[in-house]
Amino acid sequence: MKNIALLKNLVAPLFAGLFTLPIAAAPLIDLYEALVPVADQSDAARERALKVGLEKVLIKVTGDSQVLLNTQLDGATAEARRYVTAYSYTGYRDPLTASTEGAATRAGMAINIRYSELSIDQLVRRHQLQIWPAERPLLLAWIVVDDPAAGKQFVTGEQLPNADAALSQLMSDRGVPLLRPMFDLSDSQMLSEEQAWAFDQARLTAVADRYDVDSWLILRAYRSATGQWRGAWLLNVEGEDSLHSLTTDSLPKLIAGMVTAAADKLASRYAYVPQDVARELVIQLDNINDYRAYREVTGFIESLEPVRTLAVDYVDADRVGLRVSVEGEAALLLGMLRRDSRITERLSDRPEHYRFSWRQP
Structure with a gap:
């Protein structure tokens, strides 16, 4: 919303003096692993699960829920076993199968499947599919439910645990690093259930600032009176809003519809399509005072998925210039650098040159 910055400034003084949190770090997400419920350990059930698992991994790696509509992938999914490196069975309770909130989920079984990172990446690049880098920003999420008896309440592990577990599982399936509010005293002072229900953006943004996301x-x-679940959801990505509504026959399905669309929206912002010709840019890093700092910062930049090659362009006192060859838009790599707590952007007086300061631990 255009007025969000103004509203944020007006509300900020209300929260002065409240506790702040350390900068949140995105949890490591295994993009090449899938958990698939199975009825038994038969060969037929396992083969079906290997195919479903590969489909889930392709969606997670690309960030595109529609990727399987690409008929070029039919051959790969039909021979899913070729991409499997390991699997094991585990006990499992599927929160998406609960008929009503509060109902006990049935004990069952799932197969945990590991797929070859190299083979999946080759498949994605061969068919020029988009790639959503594993370095993904944290997403702070709330669900507030209006219950006729209990009134409006946040979904937590204690309140509406099936819905809470469904959200966690669905986000994990899409490879979205989910951050749940602590719902502590500071949170409650900043955002009530009523304010959350009203999509009070100033207060929602203030809480997001507290968690540094x-x-x-x-x-x-x-x-509704007819038994249908109705919902509206608001996604805010770096200040840009996306508002949607949906109706389904269960709360888990409502959450699933939201997660699918929200994850697609996030991926569309941060994903890139591999290109044959890479783009080169120069990045200057200040405060590189010793070899340890040099190794840490170059190792970090080299690890970022859009980076193809990295070479030293110049060294001047505590400044190091790097020539970095990247796939996709330069903005994708720059966004990754700007989100890292160890890096601060500085003004640069040359086009296609970007200047950052490295803060050593």
């Missing part, structure tokens, strides 16, 4: 998501849901 650039993106947040909120769903409000209620069950």
